[in-house]
Amino acid sequence: MSDGLPPDNPFGDVPFIGELMRMLQGAGSGSTDAARQLARTIANDGVTEPNIEPSDRIAVEELVRVAELHVAAATDLPVARTGALRVEVGNRSQWADRTIDDYRPLFETLSNSMAAGLAPPDDLPADDPMASMLAGLSQMLGPMMLGMTTGSMVGHLARRAMGGHDLPVPRPPDAPLLILLRNVDDFGRDWSLDADDLRLWVCLHEVAHHTVLGVPHVRERLTSLLHRHAGAFERDPAILEQQLGGFNLSAGPEALSEIQSVLGDPETVLGAVRSAEQAALQPELTALVATITGYVDHVMDAIGSTLIGSYPMLTEALRRRRVEADSSDRFVERILGLELDAAQYDRGSAFAAGVIERVGVASLKRLFTDPDTLPTPSEVDAPGLWLARIDLPG
Numbered sequence: 001m002s003d004g005l006p007p008d009n010p011f012g013d014v015p016f017i018g019e020l021m022r023m024l025q026g027a028g029s030g031s032t033d034a035a036r037q038l039a040r041t042i043a044n045d046g047v048t049e050p051n052i053e054p055s056d057r058i059a060v061e062e063l064v065r066v067a068e069l070h071v072a073a074a075t076d077l078p079v080a081r082t083g084a085l086r087v088e089v090g091n092r093s094q095w096a097d098r099t100i101d102d103y104r105p106l107f108e109t110l111s112n113s114m115a116a117g118l119a120p121p122d123d124l125p126a127d128d129p130m131a132s133m134l135a136g137l138s139q140m141l142g143p144m145m146l147g148m149t150t151g152s153m154v155g156h157l158a159r160r161a162m163g164g165h166d167l168p169v170p171r172p173p174d175a176p177l178l179i180l181l182r183n184v185d186d187f188g189r190d191w192s193l194d195a196d197d198l199r200l201w202v203c204l205h206e207v208a209h210h211t212v213l214g215v216p217h218v219r220e221r222l223t224s225l226l227h228r229h230a231g232a233f234e235r236d237p238a239i240l241e242q243q244l245g246g247f248n249l250s251a252g253p254e255a256l257s258e259i260q261s262v263l264g265d266p267e268t269v270l271g272a273v274r275s276a277e278q279a280a281l282q283p284e285l286t287a288l289v290a291t292i293t294g295y296v297d298h299v300m301d302a303i304g305s306t307l308i309g310s311y312p313m314l315t316e317a318l319r320r321r322r323v324e325a326d327s328s329d330r331f332v333e334r335i336l337g338l339e340l341d342a343a344q345y346d347r348g349s350a351f352a353a354g355v356i357e358r359v360g361v362a363s364l365k366r367l368f369t370d371p372d373t374l375p376t377p378s379e380v381d382a383p384g385l386w387l388a389r390i391d392l393p394g
Contacts, residue, residue: 032100032104032147034147034148034151035100035147035148035150035151035154036096036097036100036151037151038147038148038151038152038155039096039097039099039100039150039151039152039154039155039158040092040093040096040097040155041155042151042152042155042156042158042159043092043093043095043096043154043155043156043158043159044092044093049091049092049093049182050091051091052089052090052091052181052182056089056181057089057181059199060087060089060179060181060199060203061087061089063196063199063200063203064085064087064177064179064203064206064207066200066203066307067200067203067204067206067207067208067303068080068085068207070204070303070307071204071207071208071211071299071303072211074299074302074303075208075211075212075299075365075368076365077211077212077214077215077368078211078214079207079210079211079214080214081173081214081216082173082174083174085176085177085207085210086176086177087176087177087179088176088177088178088179089179089181090178090179090180090181091180091181091182092158092159092180092182092183093158095158095161095164095178095180096154096155096157096158098164098175098176098178099154099157099158099164099178100150100151100154102164102171102172102175103150103154103169103171104150105227106169106226106227106230106336107149107150107153107230109227109230109231110149110230110231110233110335110336111149111150112231113230113231113232113233114149114233153332153335156329156331156332157329157332158180159183160183160325160326160329161180161183162179162180162183162184162187162202162205163177163178163179163180163202163205163206163209164177164178164206164209164210165205165206165209165210165213166322167332167333167336167338167340168209168213168222168289168292168293168338168340169222169226169336169338170213170219170222170223171213173214173219177206177207177210178206179199179202179203179206181199184198184199184202185198185199187321191317193310193313193314193317194309194310194314197308197309197310197311197314198314200307200308201300201304201308201311201314201315201318204300204303204304204307204308205296205300205318208296208299208300209292209296212292212295212296212368213292215368217368217370217371217374218288218292218367218368218374220371221288221371221374222285222288222289222292225281225284225285225288225337226285226336226337228277228281229278229281229282229285229336229337230336230337232275232277232278232281233274233275233278234274234275278337281337282337282339283377284376284377285337285338286339286344286377287375287376287377287379287380288374289338289339289340289344289348290344290345290347290348290351290380291348291351291367291374291375291380292348293340293344293345293348293349294345294347294348294349294350294351294352295348295352295364295367297319297345297348297349297352298349298352298353298356298361298364300315301315302361319345322340322345323340323341323342323345325340347380347381348380351375351380351381351383351386352364354383354384355383355386355387358383358384358387359387363387366390372390373390
């Protein structure tokens with residue numbers, strides 16, 4: 001065909017639809033590069049940002065070493081399981097690039113799940129223009145979905161993240177610890193917090209999460225649940241049909257602009273329907289995340305209260321911040337199956353406190369000795385049940 005589209009493309013005679021198909025093909029040809037560019041643009045509002053000063057990088061790396069020693073002593077767990085703990089202190093663009101690499105397997109599962117639901121409804125007539133359009137879109141949206149999903153989500157996360165574990169999502173075992181220093185320092189200035197204390201708090205938070213998520217059976221369980229949730233979306237193709245059906249397919253550039261706007265809306269393209277499988281997974285996923293965050297908060301309190309002078313003030317500000325996320329952050333959490341509201345954080349803290357009250361701090365470490373010692377959803381809400389099951393007095 002003279003327009004360069006595939007011979008079986010159904011849109012060659014419709015100018016703006018043909019242009020849309022070229023856009024989708026281009027987006028799919030290099031999804032990683034497209035994702036990086038989109039993430040950087042969203043993270044920085046299209047403005048170039050400076051690199052981190054070497055003196056700041058060295059100062060943060062030294063704080064990480066302090067945090068590493070204290071977390072290892074408090075948890076009796078190895079902080080790094082594959083050689084020495086590496087640290088990357090970067091800006092938003094650098095954080096986004098690393099996160100796209102680290103999250104790629106999860107986002108591939110998510111994108112494949114969502115793109116699979118974009119086939120046209122079976123009851124549309126074969127000669128229906130909408131049927132042809134949806135069939136073409138379903139073939140081309142898969143690669144585009146990966147780049148758009150990854151870039152959009154990571155870009156929004158990079159605007160707020162302070163480290164690599166603002167979301168409790170495991171990264172590769174050999175991945176470096178991430179500190180997004182620009183956001184750390186910006187938050188400190190906004191809240192008039194001691195800069196050095198805040199940096200150390202964030203380093204402790206990241207090292208503690210890195211350590212807990214590095215426990216093999218914790219990593220494997222959480223990774224499995226996240227991937228199963230990401231791969232289990234259902235989608236009603238009629239939703240996309242309804243969104244696109246009102247456009248005049250011969251309206252030229254104006255229609256192209258409208259359709260691009262619709263496809264760029266995450267609630268449309270990623271507005272997936274929660275499946276019964278996801279509903280069944282949610283209690284276990286939520287309970288595991290609550291257990292992890294509750295234990296990390298306990299470790300933070302145990303170390304920080306003696307190591308950081310302004311720890312109470314920092315903790316109040318940072319724990320308030322994590323439950324006051326904006327709509328874009330909540331969207332990312334919801335798509336990944338994470339429930340990170342105040343109730344879930346309180347649930348995890350109450351579990352840790354309940355165990356400590358009954359049998360002491362050391363008993364919490366039983367969480368990391370065997371896969372079978374991870375609590376069930378009901379046990380997270382009743383620590384005595386967990387203690388009874390693992391044969392501790394309670």
